[in-house]
Amino acid sequence: MHVELLGRLGEGGMGTVYLGRGRPGVTGYAGRLVAVKVIRPDLARVPEFRARFRREADIARRVARFCTAEVLDVVDPPDGLPYLVTEYIDGxxxxxxxxxxxxxxxxxxxxxxxxxxxxxxxxxxxxxxxxxxxxxxxxxxxxxxxxxxxxxxxxxxxxxxxxxxxxxxxxxxxxxxxxxxxxxxxxxxxxxxxxxxxxxxxxxxxxxxxxxxxxxxxxxxxxxxxxxxxxxxxxxxxxxxxxxxxxxxxxxxxxxxxxxxxxxxxxxxxxxxxxxxxxxxxxAPFQRVGAEGAGSPPGAEPSGWVRPRPDDPARPETSPDRAPNRVPDRLPDRAGGEAAQGWHG
Missing domain, CATH: 1.10.510.10 (Transferase(Phosphotransferase) domain 1)
Incomplete structure (x- = not known):
């Protein structure tokens, strides 16, 4: 690992976040305090997830650094768990x-x-x-x-x-x-x-x-x-x-x-x-759409600001034998309070 882990900061939906320090010789953040997000083992075993993790992490590097935690490194070792290194923000x-x-x-x-x-x-x-x-x-x-x-x-x-x-x-x-x-x-x-x-x-x-x-x-x-x-x-x-x-x-x-x-x-x-x-x-950088939806041919000139539309992402198809998860119109009595009329979980 490019980082020496110093302690645990918390846990999120996709993994555990640690406080770390960049090891000597690591380009860009050697000796610097960083936050390290290690992906959960069960998710790391899914090839589609690992590919999407790498793609999203690379895209995240285009996000303006002044308003977020800067992405410093993306590591996906063949024999270990993938992890993301970002700047550590004290506050x-x-x-x-x-x-x-x-x-x-x-x-x-x-x-x-x-x-x-x-x-x-x-x-x-x-x-x-x-x-x-x-x-x-x-x-x-x-x-x-x-x-x-x-x-x-x-x-x-x-x-x-x-x-x-x-x-x-x-x-x-x-x-x-x-x-x-x-x-x-x-x-x-x-x-x-x-x-x-x-x-x-x-x-x-x-x-x-x-x-x-x-x-x-x-x-x-x-x-x-x-x-x-x-x-x-x-x-x-x-x-x-x-x-x-x-x-x-x-x-x-x-x-x-x-x-x-x-x-x-x-x-x-x-x-x-x-x-x-x-x-x-x-x-923010221009949204450039290419073969993978996140890039454009070398030398291509952006034609202007492209704002993502609500209908841009493809809606996932619903399996014919599995109804989409929806919040019901009514909640059962055991839910309590004003909405105690019909939760069917």
Whole structure:
């Protein structure tokens, strides 16, 4: 291994994250503190997953470094577990900060909303969907918020059988309705999660309340989010981001432009918006589509900013003998609370 492991930082959907230090002689990060994500053995045994892991990790290197943890190395040894090396960011997660100090103040909340929208603009522009944006995946570093953990991100053009198996990967409190229903997930799901994240940061409460996973999933699909107490300037934007229909939500770039042009009032300054819009493509590399969906022929000139559309990723086919996983219209009595009418698991 190119890294000396110093301790365990946590565990995610696809593996365990360790604190490490680059070994002498390693190009680029020798002697530097890094975060190392080692893929779970059961996933590493799936050839399709390993191929997708390498492809997504390479794409992740195109994401702007100012708003995420920079990918430093991708290692896939033939006789061991693949792992990803990223920069180590020292700071509390948003979840830890809210638990210790309560909701963010207005200025800090706006800073978080803008920074995460900028990060998603760059992530989506690189052809990725995060799929698990939540308070524990946002680090409040000394240089500003950073979005981390692309561990369950999926290339927008990925088409593997494994994608069906992990379709409903994510955190229930911040899932989009289509994700809760086990349907195809696009960049619009990250925008929905952004709205839930801002709600949590500004109020200290989950957007669909507390409760067991089935109840939260039911509310995600059938109820409107709880936005009481959210900053009035941000509330209309969050409401749009959390629309049930993914096609009706703004893109991450739209969020960014609206937030940056908002200023101290709820009405964007047209001059500021025009300047920001002209510079927005610099937030992320152009999405170039080639043979593998992530590249273009050498010397090809990008024709302009390409924004991923909700209909870009191919919808996985449903096996005729297996109905898609969906949140039911009713939940059973044992679920408790307002939605106690029909969970059939």
């Amino acid at each position: 509390l997660t948003l979840a830890q900060s809210v638990a210790a100090e309560g909701p963010l103040r207005s200025a800090d909340l706006e800073r978080l909303a803008v920074s995460v929208a900028a990060a998603l603009t760059s992530i989506h522009g690189a052809g990725l969907v995060h799929r698990d944006l939540k308070p524990s995946n946002v680090l409040l570093s000394s240089l500003g918020p950073r979005v981390i953990d692309f561990g369950i991100a999926r290339a927008l053009d990925a088409q593997t059988m494994l994608s069906q198996e992990i379709q409903r990967v994510g955190t229930p409190a911040f899932m989009a309705p289509e994700q809760a229903n086990g349907e195809a997930v696009s960049a619009a799901a990250d925008v929905f999660a952004w709205g839930g994240l801002v709600t949590y940061a500004g109020t200290g409460s989950f957007p669909f309340g507390d409760g067991p996973t089935p109840v939260q999933l039911y509310r995600v699909v059938h109820r409107e989010p709880l936005l009481d107490g959210l900053d009035p300037a941000l509330r209309p934007i969050v409401e749009e981001a959390m629309r049930k229909d993914p096609a009706a939500r703004p893109t991450a770039q739209d969020l960014f432009l609206r937030l940056v042009g908002m200023g101290p009032s709820t009405h964007p300054d047209p001059d500021v918006t025009r300047v920001i819009r002209s510079a927005a493509p610099m937030l």
